[in-house]
Amino acid sequence: MGRVREVSEQTGIERDEGFEAILEHLKETRGFDFTGYKRSSLMRRVSRRMAQVGADGYPDYLDHLQANSDEFAALFNTILINVTGFFRDPDAWDYLQAEVVPMLLAERGPDDQVRIWSAGCSSGEEAYSLAIVLAEAMGLEEFRQRVKIYATDVDEEALAQARQATYGEKEIESLPEEYVRKYFERLAGRYAFHKDLRRSVIFGRNDLVQDAPISRIDLLLCRNTLMYFTAETQANILRKLHFALQPRGVLFMGKAEMLLSHSRLFDPLDLRHRVFRKVAFTPAGASVFGMSFAQDQPTAVTEADELRALAFSASPVAQVVVNSEDVVALANSQAQQLFGLSERDIGRPLPDLELSYRPVELRGYVAQAREERRAMRVKDVEWQRGPGEVLVLELHVSPLLSLSDEVIGVSVVFHDVTTSHRLLSELANANRARENAYEELQSTTEELETTNEELQSTVEELETTNEELQSTNEELETTNEELHSTNDELQTINNALRDRTSELDDVNEFLESILTSLRAGVVVVDHQMRVVAWNSGAEELWGLRNDEAAGEHLLNLDIGLPVAELRPVVRPALADPAYSEEIVLKAVNRRGRAVTVRVACGALRNRRGESTGAILVMETMDGLAEPATRGTSRTSEDR
Incomplete structure (x- = not known):
């Protein structure tokens, strides 16, 4: 299939240029750098997605990615399990709760902030366990x-779920009942x-x-995350965690991660539970994020400064480079030439x-990088x-941190x-043109096939038309007989409906007379x-006619x-067919x-005993002393 393969010297895994092109495309277009992940697991997950979309190989799948922007989300969900x-x-966790947390709190003052980082937090369960x-x-x-817990992940969908902080029965089943009662509340069937x-x-x-x-962290959780990366990437990440x-x-760390090859960075507190303590660096020879530091070598430092300036x-x-006071401290030759700086x-x-607002409003990004x-x-x-x-430029805005972890400046790189x-635009246009041509060809083919089918069906229809005409005469004869029969049936139905209507009129008149007769x-x-009946007694009492209230x-x-x-007594009647209650209220009648x-x-019940509404009967108690509560009656003051 034209793919160039080579074998990685570090891992022994066959390197596929088509697969590497997919990783490079993800890095350039979406900012996700998977090149540090283990190739075996990555290729397995990408192949699973390729099978789902029907791609024959990595080049075909790369074409599919470029043509379908929605595919990125599906691929990331497959990779980021x-x-x-x-x-x-x-x-x-028992060891962490019983030994580590008390030790950390004992080493800090009563007013000191406690900063915790959960790296690779997924949908948030680990962060809330820490809380x-x-x-x-x-x-x-x-x-x-005192506590701040920073929970991070690369999966935006998982972070959105974590921010909601709601979980189902299955997700909290491992929690002790005491924790569920104390730290969760039940909302719409979830916790x-x-x-x-x-x-x-x-x-x-x-x-x-x-x-x-994130810096100045007291407790850092990075559990079962490093195992997805290559050894070199793991080493780089561990240096960041150490910093x-x-x-x-x-x-x-997680039980699947050993950390044995990085003992110079961390000492084990409990190797079985994968709990380690930071080993302090000595400045000489220490390396953090690829920067080396040396001591007691003034000549070497001067030469290094000159080399860095020239480079x-x-x-x-x-x-x-902008310093902490928003002053332009450095600008290399390319920047001076590109933006006309001197x-x-x-x-x-x-x-x-002019650089501060052209080609882009730069001050806001510099302030954001410094702040965040x-x-x-x-x-x-x-x-x-x-x-x-x-x-077309791409800007990389990065805060510059000193050894004391202070932001001393911001670097802005213009790519x-x-x-x-x-090229991407031309490639996209070419892909669209190819797709349009393919769609037109496919449409033409479908039209030809449809025309052929229509011609065949026309011949068959003509052959059957003669038979249909012959049978039509017979059907018409039988139809006449059926119409006679139908006319008789309709006459019978009409008589039955007339009798039923008369009965319903009598029932309605009877019900109306009952409602009218009640004082x-x-x-x-x-x-x-909503009101469906309003009798004359209600009209007399409140001065509102039936047609106005209905x-x-x-x-x-x-x-x-x-x-x-009335709400507290009407609502239960709508739900409970056996419900019945009285209430006494102060009111003003239609005469003021x-x-x-x-x-x-x-409750208004149907034949099956179900509640279909509510009936309210209202009568005045004029001339009586303050009414005593009887049965389940209650006054508005009681409530």
Whole structure:
């Protein structure tokens, strides 16, 4: 199939250029760098997705990715398998709760903040397990004031689920009943983590391979995440985790991860439970994120500074460095040439330069990178550099951290992606043209096949038409007989309907006479509490005619009765066929007189005994002393 293969010297796994092209495409177009993941598991998961879409090989699947933007989400969900749970591996969590957390709290002052990072948090169960452990150890109030839990993942869909903080019966079945009662509340058939504790858990996207780590962490959980990466990528990530931890900070890993080859970074507290403690670096020879430091070598430092300055200036990519005071500290030759900067612009405030707002509003991104202490990419920035010259740039804005973990500046790198952007655009147009041509050819083929089928069916129809005409005469003869018979049946049905209508009229007249004869006000409502019957007694009592009340919501009627207070007695009657209750209310009748009204409410039942509405009977109690409560009656004051 034209694919070039080679064998990796590190892993011994056959390298497939077609597969590597897919990884490079994901990195360039979506910012996901999977090149550090283990090839065996990656290829297995990508092949599973290829089988689902019917791709014959990696080049075919790359074409499918480029033509279908929705495929990215499906592929990421296949690659980023989120397996998690509350207190996963209970023995390790018991050790963390009994030994590690008390030790960490004892080493810190009573007012010190406790910062925790859950890397690869998936749908949030691990982060909320941490919250429960800390809340149990510190108490709820102290937990709210002192603890911050940073939970990160690369899967935006999993992070969205984690932020909702709601879980089903199956997901919380491993939790002790005491924890469920104390830390969750039941909402719409699911269990939601308490909001006041949820505020201490902060979710965000962080790629362990590409993004800068969160700093000054006391306890870092990275469980069963490193096993998906290659050995080299694992080493790079572990250096980041080492940098993220406070002195004597603790790293809690999964049981599938050994960390034996990185003992110089961490000492085991309990190897069986995969709990390690940070080993402090000595400055000489230490390496963090690829930067080396040396001591007591002033000549070497001067030479290194000169080399760095020359390398920075000669870089083929335009780069500008802004210090902590928003002053342009450095700008290499490419940046000076691209944006027309001179040596006099070095040392000037960024807002004073045209670069601050052209080709993009740069100040906001610089401030955001400094504030959030994370790198970001600004893609597809189009810049009209001159007449007929449009450049497409991609900006990489990265905070620069000192050894003391302070943000001392921000680096802005401008990548010219005009050529690749144009090629991608041309490739997309070519793909669209190819798809359109294929669709037209397919449509033409389908039309020809349809025409052939129609001609064949026309011949068959003509052959059968003669037979149909012959049978039509016979059908017409039988139809005449059927019409005679149908006429007799319709006459019988008409007589039966006439008798039924007469009976219904009698029943309606009988029911109407009952309602009219009752002196008390009678109101019937349906399940939506809309009035379906309003007798003359109700008209006499409230001055509202039947045609005015019919179809209106009971609680929206503007009468002298406080209808809002009927809700507690009407609602149960709509649900319970056996329900019956009385209530006594103060009201004003249609003549404007204050009256005391007894309202009896019961369920309206059908033949099957089901509640189809409610009946309210209203009668005044004028001339009586303050009524005593009888049976289940109650007054508005009682309620």
